[in-house]
Amino acid sequence: MGSKSKAKSADRKARIAEMRRAEQARERRNRIIAITASTVILAGVVGGGWYLLDAANEKEKAQAAPVKGEQTWSDLSQNHVKTQVDYPMSPAAGGDHHRVWLSCDAQVFTKEVNEENAVHSLEHGAVWITYNDKAAKADVKTLTEKVTRTPYSFISPYKDQSSPITLTAWGHQLKVDKASDPRVDQFLGKYVQGEQTPESGASCSGGSMQ
16 A cells, blocks of 8 residues: 555656656747747847948938039139129029029929029029920920929029030039939939028028019
């Protein structure tokens, strides 16, 4: 009788010990799985972080780089004058100008505008798109529609320019032949209220309409 009891007790202890070993093994497996999953997630986050950081750096570099083929001028004067100004570039890309800016909030002009007023608009961060009689009518239409969707931009004819289409910001100018040239959107994206703007945030509405 006593030996049967002892046998049962030993058997129960063995089963309990086996259950404990199995439980410990499960806990070890769970810890390994959790650590592995955390490592994979962390690697993904870090890798994704580096990818996002690299993408942001590339975007910043692209934004800082000039648009291919553009001309630039620095140290342009900003005096208000009442007389006509003899600008060194056509169209003017900065310099002395009239005290009243040209209305430039997605504004379309079908006749040539006063250049001294237009330069004041450039000072406020606008991009001025001009075209001559060499520009295709379809291109003029495309650019006109683009301007109507773009605050701080305006378009007008400009007879005495060397290229069919010219885009001008304060201190920057790009000449193209077609509205489909991808640099048109690059120029607008970079210079509409861009870093070149001497008076960032100044109004583009309520100005002169000539």
